[in-house]
Amino acid sequence: MALLPILSYPDPRLRTIAAPVKEVNDEIKTLIADMIETMYDAEGIGLAATQVDRHIQLIVMDLSENKDTPMVFINPKVTPLVDEKQPYEEGCLSVPEVYDKVERPNKVRIEALDEHGQTIDKEVEGLLAVCIQHEMDHLNGVIFVDYLSKLKQTRARDKVKKVLKVREKQGERQATRETQPVNA
Ligand code: K1U
Ligand code: ZN
Secondary structure, three states: OOOOOOOOOOOOOHHHOOOOOOOOOOHHHHHHHHHHHHHHHHHEEEEHHEEEEEEOOEEEEOOOOOOOOOEEEEEEEEEOOOOOOEEEEEEEOOOOOOOOOEEEEEEEEEEEOOOOEEEEEEEEEEHHHHHHHHHHHHHHOOOHHHHHOOHHHHHHHHHHHHHHHHHHHHHHHHHHHHHOOOOO
């Protein structure tokens, strides 16, 4: 299995519209395993293929406490079941350390295929409903900050730049430590 690099806002590749998956073959199964590993490593509860620069309709999620119940949604269709929208504080692995409230319907129907090609058809609420809508947005080239004001979007760009710089420096320091002899 492999950790995949996650695209960061405002990378234009995050705006790509995902194409349907034609067949759940070995290549897709490897991508699913890699996306699940990448989601756990990044401490996320969801990940869309768009975020790892694969532009196909594939989402992985795990909302369990022990991070041992991954869910896979292939070619998902999400239908709101209520008119009313509720605010929820969202985050995004492509917009690190930025959190803000987005309003979405709190109950939806998910129709999709799982990793075995079996049909999923269920009604969900709460965080699962919020998360699947957030991930569906990724497949359609939409990022949660698009729902925020222009000022907040500018702040989000600046924040992501800063976070990436810090992470780069941390990575360099770590690499230096690893190449130095133990007694140096
Ligand atoms: O798509 C992503 O980037 C994953 C994203 C999913 C998500 C979280 C919260 C609301 C909607 C969608 C994340 O996993 S962000 C990191 C996270 O674990 C988290 C952040 C805020 C609230 C709950 C979880
Ligand atoms: Zn996201």
